[in-house]
Amino acid sequence: MENNSTSFESQRAPEPVGLYPHARRVGNLLFLSGVGPRERGTKDIPGVTLDADGNIVSYDIEAQCHSVFRNVRAILEEAGSGWDQLIDVTVFLTNMKDDFATYNRIYAEYFADNRPCRTTVEINALPTPIAIELKCIATI
DSSP states (O other): OOOOEEEEOOSSSOOOSSSOOSEEEETTEEEEOOBOSOOTTOSOOTTEEEOTTSOEEEEOHHHHHHHHHHHHHHHHHHTTOOGGGEEEEEEEESOHHHHHHHHHHHHHHHTSSOOOEEEEEEOSOOSSSOSEEEEEEEEO
16 A cells, blocks of 8 residues: 655754654644643743653643644644644643643643543653644544
């Protein structure tokens, strides 16, 4: 079977931490790789304080939510899609008990008009010291 897909690299979202594109288009669907709150060109993570060994001392889930949503929007727009074309969002949280209410409130602000399907799961760690990551599918 022929692979009719195109990969996209964002110039605004944070650089991938592994060998993967920011997104891949197949037909009229756009699949985003996991997107976190890091900012492009830096290892700094909004709202995260690390100790000398790289362990999380404190973090601000609200700052991370806003940043991850900005990153998702940047990838969507650069790939020719948009926020209103998201159809499925999987959210990974590292601390459901403490962070879900804040994340859910902020999510509702960003998705007031477009309401894609959503799954939220707790995981014990992500590849970088972040508390939230999104995996998204959109139309294009």
